[in-house]
Amino acid sequence: MKLLRHGPRGAEKPGLLDAQGRIRDLSAHVGDIAGRWLLPEGLAEIAALPVDSLPLVDASTRLGPCVAGTGKFVCIGLNYSDHAAETGAAVPSEPVIFMKATSTIQGPDDPVEIPRGSTKTDWEVELGVVIGKTAKYVSEAEALDHVAGYCVVNDLSEREFQIERQGQWTKGKSCDTFGPIGPWLVTKDEVPDPQALDMWLEVNGHRYQNGSTRTMVYGVAHVVSYLSQFMSLHPGDVISTGTPPGVGLGLKPPTYLKPGDRIELEIQGLGRQRQQVYAAE
Structure with a gap:
């Protein structure tokens, strides 16, 4: 299934x-699309509904974040070997964990704000993993049993805030609008292998990122278990699982977002996001 949330910001309704x-x-x-509806039995109830009898929604309706009630937005850094190389970092011996504020979360096509004082706002297409069943001390073999599905994430980042401002990565990752997720939560039965998904990102029609989850250092099962x-x-x-190469920070010279830019990104089978960039007042 492809689950979604539609309607005005803060008043989204569940849909598919x-x-x-x-x-x-x-x-x-x-x-x-939250809580018990993400459990295996909740997803089974939704799957059993007569889809053709459900009310149609106008195609122009705004899509909100594809999941509600997110308590934690956890990210994995430097999780693609080729991305680590472009930033000059070593491949980590264990997953690098940082948190992104849940206040960053927004719809897949909502505009992206360059924060005040920013000179280095960057893009990152990432595979998002949505937890469906509580996971505590689970093995790698059990890990995917705790996943409801997958989505597209744009892990937007302000590199000066992240790297040069005497803080940890969270500071540069948590600005408002820096967490578009969706358009859909694609249930895991439709994604037989999360390590075989092509992904790309363009700015103003130029393709900067063109990668695949095949080059992840630590795969989804390992990350959830870890x-x-x-x-x-x-x-x-x-869980946002890391990005392939082609981010602005790694380009020569580095290239960053500016007001008026248009971002477009997609992961195979998970849908596409489109965002207009503007400057904070």
Whole structure:
């Protein structure tokens, strides 16, 4: 299934995409794409609904973040060997973990704000993992049993804030609008191998990132298991698993976003995001 949330910011309703690519409203049956609806039994209830009888939603309706109730937005740094190389960093001996504020989360096509004082706002297409069942001390073999599905994440970053401002990475990752997720939460039954997904990102029609989850250093199962040794993962938590090469920081010379730029990004089978960039007032 391709689950989604549609409607005005802060008043989104649950929905899904039917076989013809049309949005269907789930609000008469489902509270939200959150909590118990992300559990295996909740997803099974949604899957059993008669899709063709659900109300159609206008195709022009705004899409919100594809999951609600996210308590943790956890990110993995330097998780693609070719991306580590372009930034001059060594491949880490264990996953690098940092947190992104949940206040960054927004819809897949909502505009992206360059924060005040920013000179180095950057892009990162990433595979997002949405937790569906609480995970604590789970093995790698069990890890994917705790995943509800996958989504596209743009892990926007302000590199000066992240690297040069005497803080940890969270400072440069948590500006407002820096976490578009969606358009859909694609349930894991539709993604037989999360380590075989092509992904790309363009700015103003120029393709900067063109990669694949095949080059992840630590795959999804390993990451979920690893994180669960340090913190419980709950339904609705989102893990952003790292980015392939082609970020602005790694270009020669470095290239960063500016007001008026248009970002477009996609992961195979998970949908596409489109964002207009503007400057904070």
